[in-house]
Amino acid sequence: MKRKITLKQIAKELDVSISTVSKALSGSKEISEDTTQKIQAFAKLYNYRPNNIALSLKNRKTKTIGIIIPEIVHHFFSTVIRGIELVANKRGYNVIVGLSNESFTKEIINMEMLAGGSIDGFILSISKETLLKQDYHHFNATINQGMPIVLFDRVVNEVDCDKVIVDDFKGASKAVKKLLSTGCKNIGLITTMDYVSVGRLRTQGYLEALQEAEMNADPNLILKIDDSINVEGHLDILENEIERFFKSNKKIDGVFAVNELYAVTAMKVARKLGFKIPDDIQVIGFTDGVLSKHATPSLTTVSQHGQKIGEQSADLLIDRLELDNEENDMYFEENEYEEHFKTIVIETELIERDSTK
């Protein structure tokens, strides 16, 4: 159980100075062929690896990026992480994750933990509680401390930074238009409360599609689920709400749901009530997760390309990190006018399966 070997130990063992060892290992021309050989051989023998922490301290950058997401047991967020990890690793970065668990406080605690020098920048998606409180001071505070943030999916205008979002509006609209084009006359919407931006946008997309088809949106055909209580645990509540929804709107022949779970639950309830899918009722969901693919019938859905969102977020963040470096090398005093943040929109894609005609 020996400690990891350091430059100092190599130096002592070979009776040279620390600087010589360091230079020899980096292949500096300053050191003679002989000593370089000797030192490199010794280092390889003892499997020397420079200490990341020391390097981080010296270089004032850690080469790791912090991710904070509301929930990891969630297909969409997992794919985003996968995307982030992919490009982060490719570009020499590590990834450290914190889970806010949809809690405002835990989001802050996690950010403070990481902001203390552990990472170079954040990639995050805002927790529901934070969205509800509309308190974004912790984001702006960290940005002001010089730590860049990239927001994805659940973003908000109040914080000024790079963002990667999905065209929720257009995606929803596309889905509803698909239902209309296959003959649906009474399309129900199952959505969340408005404070989650993506839910709101998808609702607007639904309304827009109807409007364009010159159909009036019937308020009765819109079911807003209160997901402030954890739905996963109260599946029966969800089912009951949807059942009541169907029963009080007998004419429904199409359903657009703003997420996978609502969609498959709607299918389940519909089948229970004796409807045939897609013959009597067609269903489209949002988020192409594992449920959509394996549901019966398989679910037509709007794919968000989570992995691509992650990749873009990571590229955006790392670009900015490495740009900041160069800027520090030159001597700009005030380049704030140059701070021009991007918002990248990832196109959605309608994946047609068996729940639609």
Next chain:
Amino acid sequence: MKRKITLKQIAKELDVSISTVSKALSGSKEISEDTTQKIQAFAKLYNYRPNNIALSLKNRKTKTIGIIIPEIVHHFFSTVIRGIELVANKRGYNVIVGLSNESFTKEIINMEMLAGGSIDGFILSISKETLLKQDYHHFNATINQGMPIVLFDRVVNEVDCDKVIVDDFKGASKAVKKLLSTGCKNIGLITTMDYVSVGRLRTQGYLEALQEAEMNADPNLILKIDDSINVEGHLDILENEIERFFKSNKKIDGVFAVNELYAVTAMKVARKLGFKIPDDIQVIGFTDGVLSKHATPSLTTVSQHGQKIGEQSADLLIDRLELDNEENDMYFEENEYEEHFKTIVIETELIERDSTK
């Protein structure tokens, strides 16, 4: 865009020494009431936070643990991470994740990246390729460097460390016994190739249950899927294999599958072939993921309690980390005889749903 404030800056600003500032902030009795107040006020005003990196370097511990898993877009692994993160955070640790993507090389690269001082210990589950190659030198190497490892789920005897596993054998046996007790006479098994330890153990559990019921295992009733090719992408291949399996074994009245995907696919194929579930064929899966819960019919399954696995792993690792600390304080020269690694077995639970009688 100002840098984070440091002790040195506070010291200069308040015209005291760095040591004084440090002591004042930690509330040392050495410093007078007056200066302490002044310094603390100033620090709070400028939102001073000690630099984690500097602390890590000084204390030679990072208070972060590294997770390496084969795949993050996987319900089971996500729940494990959630468990790890939960207790890690509670005990003041951070979590940094690497994905091996089932690749031997990426596993090694990831470990080397993190072993360079970034973390205090590993929690990991072995990639399929590594299991296939049976090359575990990188694990033993890191352990010999003094960095503890906790293995979970996919473990292996060749590496000597703490482990957290599921009673795959017993879980499978329980499942099959359930099928037997509800009248199944010809139980099919859908499993993976043997090199994945968990698949092998579950297969053995299946065999044991049959044996105990004094039934002969029919080799034709065992379908081994080669999952070295990514199955997710080749869903049709899986379906075809299972369809052939059913067709060449008409008498099958029960199926035990070693994972969720195989189980729901089996249900889908069975239904396509005109069987009623659970009347004609009963199905039980392994891993209580999102698929099992929402399949139609909902799937009876063996729950592995991924979150608990994560929690236990984290506790095990952190216990060892903090134990190592104390030991370093005393002066034991040789305490290797004391190295007694634990293996914690998490009990599985049979969750009965609608795919069984």
Next chain:
DNA sequence: ATTAACAACGAAAACGTTTTCGTGTTGACA
């Protein structure tokens, strides 16, 4: 022979902490 150039190496600072060990200034006490 003197100087300039060069090759090969070492000393030291810096990154931001904590902690040990001084050191100088009080006040009390004999």
Next chain:
DNA sequence: TGTCAACACGAAAACGTTTTCGTTGTTAAT
């Protein structure tokens, strides 16, 4: 008045690097 704690604070080392700037000793040029 002299001695000794107690008090309040500072200097410096250490963690492991990289890098700048010397400092030698040798060789080539004048």
